Amino acid sequence: MGWAKLLCSRQFDPETTTRALQTIERNARLQTQLIGDLLDVSRILRGKLSLEVLPVNLVSPIEAAIETMRLAAESKSIHLETTIEPNVRWVMGDPGRLQQVVWNLLSNAIKFTPEEGRIEIRLDTVGNQARIQVKDTGKGINPEFLPYIFEYFRQADSSMTRTQGGLGLGLAIVHHLVELHGGTVSAESPGEGQGATFTVLLPFQKRDSRPDEPEDTEAESSCTAPSTLDLQGLRIVLVDDELDTREFLSFLLRQHNAEVQSFEAADSAFTAFAEWPADILISDIGMPQEDGYSLLRRIRKLPTDQGGTVPAIALTAYAREEDRQKALDAGFQSHLAKPVNSTELLNTILHLTRNQS
Template sequence: MSVASLLRLASVTTSKRSAPARYGGALLIAGCAIALKLAFYWLLGDDAPFILYFPAVVAGAWFGGLDGGLVVTAACSAFVWYFYFIPHRSFSPPPLHNTVQLGTFIASSVMCSLLAENLHRARRLAARSAERLRIAQDHSLDGFVTLWAVRDAPGRIVDFRWEYVNPAAAKMLERASESLLGKGLLHTLPGDSAKHELFERCARVVETGEPVDVELPWGEADRRRWFRIMIVKLHDGIAVHFSDITGRKRADEERAALFASERRARAQAEEANRLKDEFLATISHELRTPLNAILGWSHLLQARSAAAEAAEQRARGLAAIERNARCQARLIEDILDVSRIITGKVRLERQLVDLDAVIGAAVESLRPAADAKGVALELAVAARGARVFGDATRLQQVCWNLVSNAIKFTPAGGVVGVSIAQRGADLHVEVSDTGQGIRPEFLPFVFDRFSQADSSTTRRHGGLGLGLAIVRHLVELHGGSVSARSEGEGKGATFDVALPVAGPAQLERHGLVQARDGEGGADVARASPGALERPLDGLRVLVVDDEADAGEIAVAMLRELGVEPRVARSAEEALRALVEFRPDILVSDLGMPFEDGFSLMRKVRALPPDAGGGIPAVAVTAYARSEDRQRALAAGFQAYLAKPISAADLADVVSNLAVQLSSGPAGWRPLAP
């Protein structure tokens, strides 16, 4: 029986009886005791006058509390005093020994009545507490149950029996209280591991008396819930208080997942910040190194006299300046390419491309660097004439990056091999070397931006760690793939680029192949090889550039071609020169103060043809994006050059425009003399 049941049974106390009932009952008990005394007078005599009245006092106190006990005590004392003490039938003072007997009886009876009253009071308090507990448990939002231990013959706990289940517990357990009461714990709960774990913990509480506070999962995996369970001992049983913490657990799991995600994001941010710092340090070093050579040689060339021994040093200095300037230009171009890749602004000028010609040109451009380092550069073409549909300049950039990378990491006496072969529907370009190879742990990251196997200040090879990232992106834009393999450090590396072969539909659609340079180079229709050799003597070229150094460089390059150049520092000055100088070709910078090259070209094209409105024009700018080129061509320029320009690019563009001038297409006629 549960504690609550016992307390409810004990709640029937004297407080529920009226005063007449308590007094009447006490008098009835006293009368019965007197009657028994008279009935057994022949046996007891006068020797034990109070022997039957002590039980009567106890019964009266139990029935009527303090009042009932006192009534029985008074009635019995009066009866004995009147009928038994000498003188009989009188309330005169009795002899001393009778007085002692009477006093002892009265004192004992009063004490017994007080104890009975205290017992009744305690029972009333316990009953009220039990009632409050019952109401609280019945209306509690948490589950509360009591279970009693079931033991086998040796005394081991083999199960627990449900004794009390409050409504909240029944709801959480998804069982009716009546279906649990009196039954065993192990036979009424689902599951195996969780049920037996709970049983073991309950048995341990009964054996040790130490309470347990634990969180346990409950139910099948798809309906699992979490409970926080407090188990305390009750004699040979337990009281279990539990609450559903599934929501809190899920919140904890979500919070833990968010925390883990935040830690990963923070680690990624810290890694990105570290890479940024390394990149900034690397780019600072890589940009300052060529600048140091350029500035140093410039200072020496200005300070040296024109002595004979200075001529050779001047030549070396000029070569160093050109070499380092080209190095810096390539670094800047790599950074711009990565920026375009990140923002998704890389555009391909797709056409049918003879891949062997593109790869061959890239290899030949790097042969001097390989020879200077003592590295053998070999080219093997097994698929001549095979074409891909792509951007020739970008494909050449892919090959240039891979081959230059191989040369950089191959020591003197090593070999760099380039091969082209068709396998199935793909053309494969393999670049292999006998250089330092790639560590296995670094191989998965070799195509990541800013990723370098050695980023320390003592590294032997320069670079920003951008070349291979650019290669991967450009190859993927062409619908191909690139992979790297290496057997480890000191065993060389091989890079394999796979590009889809141009299909019949593309070959038919592009039967007339247009040769167009990629982004960052010249963009003109090509003339025949014979026409390009036509002399340019007497051709007039107007150069428009607000920067004096840039204008002077362009003029010097044009003079080497035999043309007659002139410089205008602004759009306004250029419009005057069209009338005064009467040029055949216009070369204009796009970015100028007050009025840019676009505005100048709009004004030029608004002129009548005989006033220069049809003059061929070349746009020159530091803005090397595809959209900048398209905007320039749409504005009326026939060709486009991205800074820094080379003498070869400028000669190529001017020569082609000169050929078109000689063929006399409508609107491209030179000004009349």
């Protein structure tokens, strides 16, 4: 927030501006991670965390997690060593959640490994199970704490002078996600200062089926080169009652050559359809006076030439699996959770318009 305030009040040289923006993004990602962990724990405790299960080649989520954490490792001069046994059979699971498992284990290892340390990520086979191991040369685990390492809000050092942040949720979430996949996770350490090894075992799928295309689970990396996706000629109606979100999305879409009309209320957006037929509707769900579901029901009653069959994207903070299903049942073709991944949004728009044509 300090850097944001400075950027609003004065001009800096490009190097300082870049450093400020990187700091803002890094901390926003940390905040998003903490909130995401808290939401996951809430879902777990209520028994509401579900998986979207399909055949998964574990190489994909492992490589995506490594790529996401590579910069963090490089900033501490930590050497990442990957060993992947060829022809490891596929498992049945949720690609995104499996990436989250590896990401959490790798993030934990980087956090507790000193500079110029080493982390080994291994994928191989043990009996009829796939084994993922993350082994580090970090500070290790006290034998007295080892039995509690996968409990919620538990940290080996919970003092006010501890050197590491976090809420003590990452490993607890890993434990629950692995169990949901029918697997097990364990931790070993010779003792403090001697590193640690986390081992995940996942059962192989019973049928040797393959999806037509591998899941793309790679997360949007920090400060990447601008996307080259082109929305030239597409007319987009955007509805969101939050000004900051509306302005950012309008700017993003126009940067990729789309024509955009944005509205803060559902009623105004509905009126626009008769005069300005759009190729895509992007709508928030929770809005004052009239929500996104009601707006889409009204639009679906219009003739086709007035936008009645327009592809619609629900872009909302209501991010539970039941919320996604409710949006699809209401007639939205896609459901994207806030905070929006810009590349995912652009790809979704192009996918829907191609299918429409």
